[in-house]
Amino acid sequence: xxxxxINQSRRRxxxxxxxxxxxxxxxxxxxxxxxxxxxxEKAKAAGAPIEVDVSKIEPGQLITAEWxxxxxxxxxxxxTQQKDLVSLNGEMVDPNSEVEQQPEYCKNETRSIKPNxxxxxxxxxxxxxxxxxxxxxxxxxxxxxWKGGFFCPCHGxxxxxxxxxxxxxxxxxxLIIPPYKYLSDTTILVGDDx
Numbered sequence: 001x002x003x004x005x006i007n008q009s010r011r012r013x014x015x016x017x018x019x020x021x022x023x024x025x026x027x028x029x030x031x032x033x034x035x036x037x038x039x040x041e042k043a044k045a046a047g048a049p050i051e052v053d054v055s056k057i058e059p060g061q062l063i064t065a066e067w068x069x070x071x072x073x074x075x076x077x078x079x080t081q082q083k084d085l086v087s088l089n090g091e092m093v094d095p096n097s098e099v100e101q102q103p104e105y106c107k108n109e110t111r112s113i114k115p116n117x118x119x120x121x122x123x124x125x126x127x128x129x130x131x132x133x134x135x136x137x138x139x140x141x142x143x144x145x146w147k148g149g150f151f152c153p154c155h156g157x158x159x160x161x162x163x164x165x166x167x168x169x170x171x172x173x174x175l176i177i178p179p180y181k182y183l184s185d186t187t188i189l190v191g192d193d194x
Contacts, residue, residue, distance in 0.1 A: 047067075047068045047191060048191065049067075049189050049190060049191035049192040050065060050066070050067050050072075050189070050190050050191060051183065051187055051188070051189055051190075052065050052072070052074055052187070052188050052189075052190060053186060053187055054074060054076065054117055054186055054187065054188055055185075055186035055187075057074060057075075057076040057117075058076060059076050059077070059078045059079075059116070060076065060077070060078045060081070060135055061075070061076055062074070062075045062076075062133045062135075064122065065190065067178065067190050067191050068191070070121050070122070070123060071121070071122035071123065071130060072119065072120070072121060072122065072178060072190050073118070073119070073120050073121075073122045073133070074117065074118070074119050074188070075117070075118040075119075075120075075133075075161065076116055076117060077110075077115070077116050077117075077118055077161055078116075079116075081135075081147075081148060081161050082110060082115050082116065084147040084148070084160075084161070085109060085110060085160060085161065085162050086109060087147070088145065088147065088160050088164070091145050091166055091167060092160065092164045092165065092166060092167065093164070093165045093166070093167050093172075093173070093174075094164060094165065094173065094174055095164060097111055097164070097174060099173050099174065101125075101173050101174045101175070101176050101177065102174070102176070102177035103177060103179050103180075103193060105193070106177045109162075110162055111162040111163055111164070111174070111177055112162070112177075113180070113181075113182065114182075117188070118161065118162060118163065119177060119178065119180050119188065119190065120163040120175045120176065120177055120178075121175060121176045121177070121178055122150075122175075123175075123176070124152040124154070124155075124157050124171055124175075125157075125165065125171045125172060125173045125174070125175065125176070126152065126154075126155055126157050126169075126170045126171040126172070127154065127155065127170075129152050129153075129154040129155070130152075131150035131151055131152040131153075131157065131159060132150065132151055132152075132153060133150055134146075134148060134149060134150065134151045135148040135149075135161075136148060145166075146158070147160070147161075148160075148161055149161050150163070150175070152171065155169075155170045155171075156169055156170065157169040157170050157171035159171070159174070159175055162174075163175030163176075163177065178190055178191060179191060179192060179193040180192075180193055181193045181194075
């Protein structure tokens, strides 16, 4: 048998094609394996912690995430909104957050870890309705002293921008603050604070 001339370009092509096919196959095998490290939608609904990116929330803007089937509000309060909280203390049922509706690290003036970022479960403590975000200042229908907050149209409960309940409304306690922590300056983990 004669030695045949080896076609180097064909050999290179076949080597690259085989390597490419092997890479695609490895990726196909690795994808489900890597996906198993992240909680499923069912696990999230059961209570697995969720990450929320707060870097894109503009001052005064509220976003809603979901944890344990509940709406989680994340509000980036403006400096004015933060300053207004103190002036409302006399109108609140529990201005110092003494009722256990929040983790210990949120028992402060802003009911939050960082003064500008407010995190709360968006469910009224009266009958479980979801209040609406009303950042507007002093609308006639919400009465004097209103400096923006959350209004429950079902029965008229009002909460300020720290989730503290106003006096004289059906809701008995402040909004609930879930356990959370900062993973970085731009990401919070809701559902775990350890």
